[in-house]
Structures are given as structure tokens and as C-alpha cells.
Amino acid sequence: xxxxxxLDHELIPNHEIMDDDELRTVLKHFNVEREQxxxxxxxxxxxxxxxxxxGDVVKITRKSQTAGEALYYRYVME
Amino acid sequence: xxxxxxxxxxxxxxxxxAIKFGLISPREVRKMSVTSIxxxxxxxxxxxxxxxxxxxxxxxxxxxxxxxxxxxxxxxxCPGHFGHIELVAPVIHVGFNKTIxxxxxxxxxxxxxxxxxxxxxxxxxxxxxxxxDMGHLPDDxxxxxxxxxxxxxxxxxxxxxxxxxxxxxxxxxxxxGHKLTPTEIRDRFENISDDDIRVMGxxxxxxxxEWMILTVLPVPPVTVRPSITLESGQRSEDxxxxxxxxxxxxxxxxxxxxxxxxxxxIIEDLWELLQYHVTTYFxxxxxxxxxxxxxxxxxxxxxxxxxxxxEGRFRGSLSGKRVNFSAxxxxxxxxxxxxxxVGVPFEIAKHMTIPVRVISRNLELMKEYVRRGKKVHPxxxxxxxxxxxxxxxxxxxxxELLEKLEPGWTVERQLQDxxxxxxxxxxxxxxxxxxxxxxxxxxxxxxxLNPAVCPPYNADFDGDxxxxxxxxxxxxxxxxxILMQVQENILSPRFGGPIIGGIHDHISGLFLLTRNxxxxxxxxxxxxxxxxxxxxxxxxxxxxxxxxxxxNGKQIFSQILPKGLYVDFxxxxxxxxxxxxxxxxxxDAYVVIEDGELLQxxxxxxxxxxxxxxxxxxxVKEFGAAAGAKFVDDFTRLAIRGVMYTGLSFGISDxxxxxxxxxxxxxxxxxxxxxxxxxxxxYEAKELEPLPGRTLAExxxxxxxxxxxxxxxxxxxxxxxxxxxxxxxVIMARSGAxxxxxxLTQMAACVGQQAVRxxxxxxxxxxxxxxxxxxxxxxxxxxxxxxxxxxxxxNPTEYFFHAIGGREGLVDTAVRTSQSGYLQRRLVNALQDLxxxxxxxxxxxxxxxxxxxxxxxxxxxxxSDYSKPxxxxxxxxxxxxxxxx
Numbered sequence: 009x010x011x012x013x014x015l016d017h018e019l020i021p022n023h024e025i026m027d028d029d030e031l032r033t034v035l036k037h038f039n040v041e042r043e044q045x046x047x048x049x050x051x052x053x054x055x056x057x058x059x060x061x062x063g064d065v066v067k068i069t070r071k072s073q074t075a076g077e078a079l080y081y082r083y084v085m086e
Numbered sequence: 087x088x089x090x091x092x093x094x095x096x097x098x099x100x101x102x103x104a105i106k107f108g109l110i111s112p113r114e115v116r117k118m119s120v121t122s123i124x125x126x127x128x129x130x131x132x133x134x135x136x137x138x139x140x141x142x143x144x145x146x147x148x149x150x151x152x153x154x155x156x157x158x159x160x161x162x163x164c165p166g167h168f169g170h171i172e173l174v175a176p177v178i179h180v181g182f183n184k185t186i187x188x189x190x191x192x193x194x195x196x197x198x199x200x201x202x203x204x205x206x207x208x209x210x211x212x213x214x215x216x217x218x219d220m221g222h223l224p225d226d227x228x229x230x231x232x233x234x235x236x237x238x239x240x241x242x243x244x245x246x247x248x249x250x251x252x253x254x255x256x257x258x259x260x261x262x263g264h265k266l267t268p269t270e271i272r273d274r275f276e277n278i279s280d281d282d283i284r285v286m287g288x289x290x291x292x293x294x295x296e297w298m299i300l301t302v303l304p305v306p307p308v309t310v311r312p313s314i315t316l317e318s319g320q321r322s323e324d325x326x327x328x329x330x331x332x333x334x335x336x337x338x339x340x341x342x343x344x345x346x347x348x349x350x351x352i353i354e355d356l357w358e359l360l361q362y363h364v365t366t367y368f369x370x371x372x373x374x375x376x377x378x379x380x381x382x383x384x385x386x387x388x389x390x391x392x393x394x395x396x397e398g399r400f401r402g403s404l405s406g407k408r409v410n411f412s413a414x415x416x417x418x419x420x421x422x423x424x425x426x427x428v429g430v431p432f433e434i435a436k437h438m439t440i441p442v443r444v445i446s447r448n449l450e451l452m453k454e455y456v457r458r459g460k461k462v463h464p465x466x467x468x469x470x471x472x473x474x475x476x477x478x479x480x481x482x483x484x485x486e487l488l489e490k491l492e493p494g495w496t497v498e499r500q501l502q503d504x505x506x507x508x509x510x511x512x513x514x515x516x517x518x519x520x521x522x523x524x525x526x527x528x529x530x531x532x533x534x535l536n537p538a539v540c541p542p543y544n545a546d547f548d549g550d551x552x553x554x555x556x557x558x559x560x561x562x563x564x565x566x567x568i569l570m571q572v573q574e575n576i577l578s579p580r581f582g583g584p585i586i587g588g589i590h591d592h593i594s595g596l597f598l599l600t601r602n603x604x605x606x607x608x609x610x611x612x613x614x615x616x617x618x619x620x621x622x623x624x625x626x627x628x629x630x631x632x633x634x635x636x637x638n639g640k641q642i643f644s645q646i647l648p649k650g651l652y653v654d655f656x657x658x659x660x661x662x663x664x665x666x667x668x669x670x671x672x673x674d675a676y677v678v679i680e681d682g683e684l685l686q687x688x689x690x691x692x693x694x695x696x697x698x699x700x701x702x703x704x705x706v707k708e709f710g711a712a713a714g715a716k717f718v719d720d721f722t723r724l725a726i727r728g729v730m731y732t733g734l735s736f737g738i739s740d741x742x743x744x745x746x747x748x749x750x751x752x753x754x755x756x757x758x759x760x761x762x763x764x765x766x767x768x769y770e771a772k773e774l775e776p777l778p779g780r781t782l783a784e785x786x787x788x789x790x791x792x793x794x795x796x797x798x799x800x801x802x803x804x805x806x807x808x809x810x811x812x813x814x815x816v817i818m819a820r821s822g823a824x825x826x827x828x829x830l831t832q833m834a835a836c837v838g839q840q841a842v843r844x845x846x847x848x849x850x851x852x853x854x855x856x857x858x859x860x861x862x863x864x865x866x867x868x869x870x871x872x873x874x875x876x877x878x879x880x881n882p883t884e885y886f887f888h889a890i891g892g893r894e895g896l897v898d899t900a901v902r903t904s905q906s907g908y909l910q911r912r913l914v915n916a917l918q919d920l921x922x923x924x925x926x927x928x929x930x931x932x933x934x935x936x937x938x939x940x941x942x943x944x945x946x947x948x949x950s951d952y953s954k955p956x957x958x959x960x961x962x963x964x965x966x967x968x969x970x971x
Contacts, residue, residue, distance in 0.1 A: 038935060038938070040935060044934045045934075072943055074941075075939070075944070080942070
């Protein structure tokens, strides 16, 4: 059975692990700690797909009819 | 406030660090108790509370004059103190039956150890602490623990065989035929080790399982269960006191019997009785327990009943309570009021007040109010002295008050025109259910409101009542007039269009006025525009043969449109032709407004109606809320005069259709019946082709429904062709004022198929709906097809089927409202603390982000054009005249 990527599905928005620099600017912009972000479980299929580890922050780029692209951030937890 | 200073505790803002819930231990109960209660009597012959009785003065005082023996304060100041009852034998606390059962089953009957391997216990403990750190509820883990621990048949520690424990309502535990007494259960729980308790998700310091079996009962202070003195001077005790009396009585009898060495049987009976009384003391609605009743037969309201439900402590006294400065009465329409106004009866205006601080500059005015008193309308009902004392203004003390009145006092003056109040109609489902209005004091006994604000309140005038709340502070009035005034709520955030707008006669009025070329004389034109602030008529549209000038309806309507308004769109009456000719529409169904002048088209629901009105929408968005409100005020007034100018009435003769049309309808229905009988014979001969995914029986039903539905539509069309745009019902239906073409069809041509749950009517007798049909008859008339029209009248069978169909609608609405009400309640409770921050993120109270940008696109739907993100296009078009992509 060939392995497929969840990200290829059209209903799944793009997920990527954020690097520290970007994360810092985002956290500063919203004036929050990582823990105050919405959460995602490490066991979530998409988190496993991109090899996210607890403590990472995942950036989600959603397509939006009204905004074009909407950004969302999730803190990965156990 | 000067007087209270000495014994007032300075208010320091405090933050609640944590709340801990646990079980109360017998030791704690005794520690907080000021006295043991041993006698069931309350007062002695002189009416003085008996020592160590339920009304003991150490429990606090409620009678004025007496002093609390515990804290020395008087009634009102003393918060009350707990007492306790020593129960002769332990009883189970009903609230914990579920937990007791679970623990009993997962704990060894001999050694009381939790029947899990040590390693497993460690795993569970670890999981629990992890869940706690994450702020998750530990319920899942704990349920797992109990599920696993009840499995072993033999205790892994002492090897004792475990017997099945059956729970029987209300509170009996039966182990292999033997009933466990509360004492036995308590003994088992006492022996559970602290470590095991932790695995069960409890904290042994604050909640030991044996505390779920009561040995001592706390007695709430008298302030919790005050007795009331009836008019006859007789005392009437609170339900809780009654219940406690019962408990003490039984407790005493139990003691006496046991001391006297009564037989086991009697002891058991009394024990059960004690259990019953303690159970109903906590909860009088336990299933399987007959509720304890008052002498009158009314069930007692005990602890759980006080807290539970809509009128309970939480929903009834804490989340919501009754308020002052409010009024409620029936509403009725007054189209001459502005939408921002509300008519308030004199009677109400005289009772409701607004506090006004007296300063040197309003001293004379305030004096005048006080002089007028409460009887002459804009007067004053109370004055408040500088020290905070409220004094009622009466005929006797007026002179005295006038002399004393000085800056620093406050006068509670009566409502008068222009005061701002909140107006509300329940159910308050959206923010437009409470809006701020300006008062107009009017004679009569009802609140008056402009019918254009009916849609947001969902009000009509068939007896609806509404509430008014008078704002008491300057800040609240400012806030209300800026945020909550009706004009600020014309546009709904629900769909980005006007929710306030013309209804019924407003629409037919303007429709009649603006359609066709009508000749309006100068007199009539002025009469029509009388209520709007207009000083000049435009150039007349032409002159009659005798030289008299005339105007047309479109010109009249244009007078109330703001200059600089440009819109065009198809009207409600649009026939949706394949190719729209736009401005050249031959039905005058394409509205063109240029520079505030109606050039083309008929004004109807699509222009000014609530929810739809595009002209209104445009006026509000481009000229502001005040202009929008003025437009609504103007067009409602114009419309009412417009509808009176032409006249619009509807009677039974408006449903008349010519004889040949009736014949045609009858023939069409006969055709349909024949078609149906053909279908039936094809079905019976099994020649019918089933639809994909349907059985044959389903297919025939669907085909019959289809055939009859089409027949009804056809008859409607036949009738419709006979009724032109002169017919009032057609005018109302086409312009969107009221009713639909279907309503008209049913009145004039054929009512059609009655349905229950979307199917033809089938219920009734076996195989038939009514006894005079053959069994298995599938014909149209046997299953609720009504051939008659409402005008011609239904025959008894049709009438009966119609009643069945009508009833379903009623039941549906009743069910739907209650269901959607609960859904809404849950949604509101879940979302009420979310807030859009200044950076446009949505956060909850802890600052945790829910959305990074409101709605993920940051669009305020109120300002969008019907929820489409195209407002920017409109603005660019207006400024540059060019389209943007």
C-alpha cells in the first residue's frame, strides 16, 4: 500500500511547524504565551503527519472565501 | 453614606485564588456547629425559641428586636450559624448513591482494598496527575478505574471471594440477598487506604468516602429557613424546618426503641424511616421515593428543589432576578411616532423616575418638580437628601422640602418626553430584542410603537406585552443612545441588511402610490406629504386639460428620498424574465433611483420591506443611521396616507372567479383524479415502474402526491389568471405586503393535499382513514385531498382531513420553539464570555485566543452588504465611479 499524505486532501488546510523567529513575532503581536494559543494533540493525525512535537506551534493556512487566506496557530500538546 | 462609615468594611478588590469542592466530615460539622439540636419543638408557650430546638437563638435571629446568642448582632446583620443533629444510626446521603455504588463494587468486601494491581494503580495515578496538569476533567480515567476494579471475582490482596452487589432504588445495597446496612457500608469505606482513595480520583484530606454516609446532620441557620407570621398571628414554618422536625422526631423514637431493646424488625423499620426523612430532606424528587408532603398535600420544597430548575437559586436568583424601574403593558401601533420613540401611558410615566442631581443651575427647575409633586405630570416622587435618606414627596411635606432643597440633593423626577429608556420583548433572542427608545408620554393605557420596529422585536398587536426599563445613570443613558437606539440597529449583523422596515400597509401603500401613472392634484399631493418636513412641491408632472397641475406617485415618493441616492435593482414584482430589460421593463418592475429621484419601477417589499428593503439599506449605509430613521419615519407616514388615498380593502367577493374558470378548475381536478385512478390500476396490475431506491408502495404514493400537487398548482394558475393586479389580495401578495399566491389559490381555487409528516394522511382505521372508504382505497379523496376552496367550503370529510393537517402544524411549532430555545440557551452559555478585542482577536476571559481574527476574516457583517464582503466595492464605485475587482 502506497503511503499518502493527509495534506494532499483538498479539505485539509496546510499545516506547518513554525520556526522560532516567526513564532516570536506572532506571540508578540498577540501578546500571549504559547499556552494561551488554541491547542492540538500530538496524536492528531495531521500533527503526526508533519512530525510535530509537544511544545511546537503549528501554523494552519486555511482558504477562506471572504479573506482569501486565514491564518490559525495551534500549540501542540500531549 | 456618612453614617455607615464606622462599621463598614473597606472594600478591597479581591481575587478568588481557587475554589475547592469536597465532602464535609462529621468532625467539621460538629466543629462549625454552635449547638446540638435535640428537641423537635420550636417555640415555647410564650412564643420564645426553645434552647437546643430548631429555632435556638444561637442559630441566628430573624425576629426584629432579638439578639443572636452566638454573635450578638441583630436580625439582618447576623448571617446565621449552623447547628447539628447527632443521628442515632448512620444513613446514606442520596446525592452520593451513584458514587457509593461504584466504590462498593470496586473495593474488597473484607479488606477494603481497591481491587487493582499495584502497577495499574500507579498508572492510573500518573494519568490523573497528567490530566490535572492539562486542566482536563479526570472523569474518563476515574470511570476506567471503577470499570477495571469491579472485574475481579477474587480480591487480589486477601483472596476473599467477591459477591455481586445489587443496588435497589432508592438506597438499598443488596450483597447476595443480604441487605447491607449503612453501618456496614461505612465500615468498609473507613478501611480504604488513602492511596486507594487517590486512585479513585478523590482527595482523602477533603473527601473520604465514608463521609458520604451521614452520622451527623448539619442544621442550617434559621436565616436559611425563616418562618413567616401569618395575618392571623399564627406562625408558619419553612418547609426545611418541617423536614428537620420529622428527622429529629424519628431520631428520638429510634433512640428510645433501641435503648428499650425493641425487636430487630422495629429497629429496621425505624432506620428505614430515618433514611426516608433524611433522603427527602436533601431531595424530595428522588425516583422511587414518594415525595414528603405538607398537610395540604403540597409536596415540600427541600434543599435540591431550592437550587434546581428555572426558578431555582441558580437560574432564578443568581443569573436573573426581578428589577426595579421597569414597566410592562400591552403594545399597540402608532405610525405617527418615530421609530426611535415609544409612547408611554401617563399612568406609567408618573410612577417611573429618573434621579437628577440638584445643582445651582437646575435648582429652580427641580423645585418646580417638587412643587408639582407626584400627582401633576412632570413632577417628582422622591427626593434624596445629601446623607442618602429617601423622602417621599407628599402634599404635607412639599413646602418643607422646597425650603430645604439645595445643591447636593437628588430629585427623582417623573419621566417626560425625550427621556431614553430600554424597551424589550421576550423571548430576547437577539440584540435587537432590547433597544433604546425616546419617550413620548401619551394618554391611554398601552405602550405605542411605530409598526416598522415590529420585525426586530417580532411583535404584533394581538395582545403582546412589552417591558420598559428606565435608565438611572447618565453613563447608561449615553451608552444606550449611542449603541442601542433603534436607528443604530436598523441594520442587522445577522445578514447585513435592514431588519427594520415597512410591513403590511407600508408596502401596499407605497406600491399603490408608485405604480402606474396616476394623477395627483396639488391638494392631494400636499395631503400625502403632510407629515413629512417638506415645504415645496417639485415641478408638476403635467397639466390637466383645465390647466390644473398634477403630480404622479413616483414624484411624491421621491420627495422623501435623500438627494444623491443612486440605486437600481429588480423589484419584488419582477417576473424574472430570461433576459432582463432593466430600465425598459414593461411591467415597471425595475427600480431606478437617480440623485434621490424615483425614475422607474414600483416600490414594494424589495425596496422598503424589513429584511429585504434595498433602498432603505442603501440610505442607511450611505447617509447614516439618522437619515435611515428619518426615511423610515417619512415613508411609513407617506405609506399610510398613500394607502388611504387609494383605499385597499379585501372581502369575500375578491375571491370570486367567473363561472367558466370554475368549470375549468373542476375539469382539471377531474382529470387529476382520473390520472390518479389510472396510476392506481397500474399499481394494482403491478405494471407500475418503481422509482430508483423506492418500493412500489412508496412509488405510487409519490406519483399520486406529484399528480395532485401539479393539479393544485394548475387550478391556482387558472384562478390567478382571472384575478388581475386590481385585486387587493393579488396586490398584497405580489408586492410582498402580506399573504402569498398560494394563500390566494387556496381561497379561490383548491385547498389541495393535506399532509402529515410530508405524507398523505394514512392514520385512522385499519387500512383506511375513515369508515366510509373501502379498505386499501388509494384514491385522492380517501387520503386527504381537499378539492374544495376555502370560499366554496369544505365537505365534512375534507374538513376533518384539514383539521388533521392543521393540528400537525400547531404541534410542530410548539415542539420547535422549546427545542430551539434550549439549543439557544446552551449556545449562549457557551459563548457568553467570548469577546472581540481591540486587535480583532476573539478571546475568552483568561486571555486564551479562540480566533486570531474575528470570524477569521475580520468582517463586521453589519457593515457588509448582505453578508458579502463587497462593501469596499460599493465605496470605490461611489467615489471613483469605476468598478474594482
